[in-house]
Each structure stands twice: as C-alpha cells, then as structure tokens.
Amino acid sequence: MVHENQQHGDTTTRRCFQRNGIVVMALIALTTLAVLLGALAGKPQPAAAAPSTDATACATVTAIPVAECNALVELHQNTGGAAWVNRTGWLDFGAPTAPCTWFGVVCSGGRVTELVLPGNHLSGTLPVSLGAFTALTRLRLENNALTGRIPGALCALTSALVEVDFAYNALFARTRSAAQCADALDPDWRATQTTKVTDLHPVEFYTNALRIAWTPISYTADGGYYEILGALDVSGPYSVVAQTADKTTASYLFTGLAPGKSYFFAVRTVTPPHGDQPNTLISDPALTVGATLAVAGARVLVAAYFPADNDLAPEIPYVVERFRRGTQFNHNVQVVL
CATH class of the missing domain: 3.80.10.10 (Ribonuclease Inhibitor)
Known part of the structure; x- marks a missing residue:
C-alpha cells in the first residue's frame, strides 16, 4: 500500500507504514466471508497460561x-x-x-x-x-x-x-x-475507558482507494487519537499508517491501493498521560477488511444452491448471512442464492 502526504478532510494520511505486528491478538474477531475475500479466518489466540502462584x-x-x-x-x-x-x-x-x-x-x-x-x-x-x-x-x-x-x-x-x-x-x-x-x-x-471503536467497516469503494468508518468511543476528553493500521494479509504484519487529529474522527481514506485487491485494516484508540494518569493507554484493535473495485469486466458472480432436505438445512440462514455480509466488504462480487 502506498499512502501519499495529503489532506482528506477528516484526517491526514502520512507516509510511514512502519512495521508493527501488535494487532495479531485480535485476529480472531475478524470473521468476513472467506469465499468472497480469500482466506480470512482469524488465528485463534493461544490458551492462557495457568497462573504460577506460590x-x-x-x-x-x-x-x-x-x-x-x-x-x-x-x-x-x-x-x-x-x-x-x-x-x-x-x-x-x-x-x-x-x-x-x-x-x-x-x-x-x-x-x-x-x-x-x-x-x-x-x-x-x-x-x-x-x-x-x-x-x-x-x-x-x-x-x-x-x-x-x-x-x-x-x-x-x-x-x-x-x-x-x-x-x-x-x-x-x-x-x-x-x-x-x-x-x-x-x-x-x-x-x-480507552476502548476500541465499534462498527468498523468500509463505506466507500474505489479502484485505488477505500474509506473505512467507525463509531467513535464516548470518552473523547483528555486528548488522544485513533491509530490507523493496514496490512496486505489477515495475519499481518500490520503497519501504522496514520493517526487522527482526535477521538471524534469517524472515518479514514486509504489511497494508493491496487484495483481488485483485499486489504486489512485496524483502528486502535490511544489516550496520552494526563492529570493523575501517568500511562499511555492503547485499546485493543478493531479490525475490518475491504476490497477495492476491480477494473471493468472483472466482477465475480457467485451462485449458491442449498438443498433443504438434508442435515445442512438448519445452517442455511447462517450461510446466507455470511454471503450477505461478505458482499458488503467486496463490491466486486454478486451473489445469487
């Protein structure tokens, strides 16, 4: 991903894309349809070690x-x-x-x-x-x-x-x-509380850009910002791309992307030290994925047939919902059920 130094109204993109792999712990939360976007299954978190109490x-x-x-x-x-x-x-x-x-x-x-x-x-x-x-x-x-x-x-x-x-x-x-x-x-x-943003998802799709949006957290006082990260694969590495001006910002535009490709995004909330709080607080990351628009003629049609007279019948609503949600992240795909 290439990100030019430019102002996009609600936030500023800067060329930094530093290597950073600290969002992997939250990958289990990313559950977008794999058949539409490629392997998108999150890696499970390792089991917590038993406490070594004396x-x-x-x-x-x-x-x-x-x-x-x-x-x-x-x-x-x-x-x-x-x-x-x-x-x-x-x-x-x-x-x-x-x-x-x-x-x-x-x-x-x-x-x-x-x-x-x-x-x-x-x-x-x-x-x-x-x-x-x-x-x-x-x-x-x-x-x-x-x-x-x-x-x-x-x-x-x-x-x-x-x-x-x-x-x-x-x-x-x-x-x-x-x-x-x-x-x-x-x-x-x-x-x-410095918590992660909610409802993170792509809202604008272009051949060379994607805009992601989210619902800001309620705690906007005491300074702070959202840290924007991106990756080319669900497993990372994720790189810091930019930070917003404050915690009221609700969207960010990624530019310089390739057509018809999937990109993975993370947003973390950061609150600096203030008053009696000596620590910098960083939330867990919110994760999402999006696909840029493909060039003309490159759209994909997915047809799914579900026989309702077997043991899979109870799973149909779940599968349909996965298809529906997947197309929200990839506008190059049309699903016929």
Missing part, C-alpha cells in the same frame, strides 16, 4: 483465607507486579500477618477488606479470582493501564463493596451481566 507459601498463610492469598498473588502476576510503582511487601510471606502487610492491602477480621492501588502502573488484565474477595469494601484501581474485560466474578462483591473506582483504564464488559455489575459498582466507569 501455592506452598499461600498454604501457610493464616492471616486470610488461602483463596484470597492466591487471588492477590495472581493479581500481582496478571498486572505486571514487578513494574508497579510501589510493591512494598508483595510476595513476602515472612511476616505472620502477610499478605495484610503488602502495600495497598487492608485486612480486618481475617479477611481482605480493601485493595487500594490507584496510579500504581498496574497493566494487563484483572483475574477472575478477584471474586474471592467477598468481604471487600473498597476497590481502588483508577489511573492504571488495565486492559481487557471486567471479570463477571466481581458480581459476587456487590453486596459488600461501598467504594469502587475503575476510572481511566482500558477496560470493557464483555457480557451484559458483567456490565450491569460494573455499573452497580462504579456507575460512571465507562465514561473514562
């Missing part, structure tokens, strides 16, 4: 339940504990009251009642084991670099918690139940 050390803990001790160790592992700003005491089991002596951990009555780690450079994902803290009354995790989904296990904490702050991270809720629990715990948490 089971022996936690087994000797008497200050709190073993499950809560394991959850603290897993939180430290999942969120880059070695790089925390303050990790005083963490993973030190020498004191008879450990882990209640660890920075940010408060215990009462033999239970963890407070976990207070704001602005402490926690990065990564929250472990499901947070649900073990059923006596927790305060959970302060704002102004970190936490990413990924809010665990649904936090629903178990709603009765005891009186103070929760997830603000200024890159968290999202994957399920409705998790979203409802997070809303109950911290009603305005969504307003300050």
Whole structure:
C-alpha cells in the first residue's frame, strides 16, 4: 500500500507504514466471508497460561483465607507486579500477618477488606479470582493501564463493596451481566475507558482507494487519537499508517491501493498521560477488511444452491448471512442464492 502526504478532510494520511505486528491478538474477531475475500479466518489466540502462584507459601498463610492469598498473588502476576510503582511487601510471606502487610492491602477480621492501588502502573488484565474477595469494601484501581474485560466474578462483591473506582483504564464488559455489575459498582466507569471503536467497516469503494468508518468511543476528553493500521494479509504484519487529529474522527481514506485487491485494516484508540494518569493507554484493535473495485469486466458472480432436505438445512440462514455480509466488504462480487 502506498499512502501519499495529503489532506482528506477528516484526517491526514502520512507516509510511514512502519512495521508493527501488535494487532495479531485480535485476529480472531475478524470473521468476513472467506469465499468472497480469500482466506480470512482469524488465528485463534493461544490458551492462557495457568497462573504460577506460590501455592506452598499461600498454604501457610493464616492471616486470610488461602483463596484470597492466591487471588492477590495472581493479581500481582496478571498486572505486571514487578513494574508497579510501589510493591512494598508483595510476595513476602515472612511476616505472620502477610499478605495484610503488602502495600495497598487492608485486612480486618481475617479477611481482605480493601485493595487500594490507584496510579500504581498496574497493566494487563484483572483475574477472575478477584471474586474471592467477598468481604471487600473498597476497590481502588483508577489511573492504571488495565486492559481487557471486567471479570463477571466481581458480581459476587456487590453486596459488600461501598467504594469502587475503575476510572481511566482500558477496560470493557464483555457480557451484559458483567456490565450491569460494573455499573452497580462504579456507575460512571465507562465514561473514562480507552476502548476500541465499534462498527468498523468500509463505506466507500474505489479502484485505488477505500474509506473505512467507525463509531467513535464516548470518552473523547483528555486528548488522544485513533491509530490507523493496514496490512496486505489477515495475519499481518500490520503497519501504522496514520493517526487522527482526535477521538471524534469517524472515518479514514486509504489511497494508493491496487484495483481488485483485499486489504486489512485496524483502528486502535490511544489516550496520552494526563492529570493523575501517568500511562499511555492503547485499546485493543478493531479490525475490518475491504476490497477495492476491480477494473471493468472483472466482477465475480457467485451462485449458491442449498438443498433443504438434508442435515445442512438448519445452517442455511447462517450461510446466507455470511454471503450477505461478505458482499458488503467486496463490491466486486454478486451473489445469487
């Protein structure tokens, strides 16, 4: 792909196309019809490694339940504990009251009642084991670099918690139940999350250009922009092509493309450090694909026949929908069903 230095109204294209392979983790989300666009199946993410908690050390803990001790160790592992700003005491089991002596951990009555780690450079994902803290009354995790989904296990904490702050991270809720629990715990948490854009798709098709559009995120304050990436193959490598002026921009025009070719695009949200937030936050990428218009006479007709009297009959609506969606990304193809 060639991208010239030119202004396109809503954003600026610049020649950089740096090598960058960091969007591969999100390829599983890209599910456009393969028969219309070539091999477009996302690669599955590797299974998450089991947490390497110090089971022996936690087994000797008497200050709190073993499950809560394991959850603290897993939180430290999942969120880059070695790089925390303050990790005083963490993973030190020498004191008879450990882990209640660890920075940010408060215990009462033999239970963890407070976990207070704001602005402490926690990065990564929250472990499901947070649900073990059923006596927790305060959970302060704002102004970190936490990413990924809010665990649904936090629903178990709603009765005891009186103070929760997830603000200024890159968290999202994957399920409705998790979203409802997070809303109950911290009603305005969504307003300050650096999340990926939604509804990313191509909207304009030319022989040498494609415009992609998306719905901007609701958190547009505190600066930031969308990082635009492109690739010639679904598996990458993806290269940074440009960045938008701010987080209100809703489309981008790729130019200098070849006719009748498929191109793969990613958009990530970036929020710079600000106020009490010392971290640069980068969302997971949103992914899409598009095909430039072919030269005259190069259109493709796809005819599909589905006999309704066999075991495949229940799959017909699914296949039809895949065909329909595929033609939205490749206007060179006409499907007859």
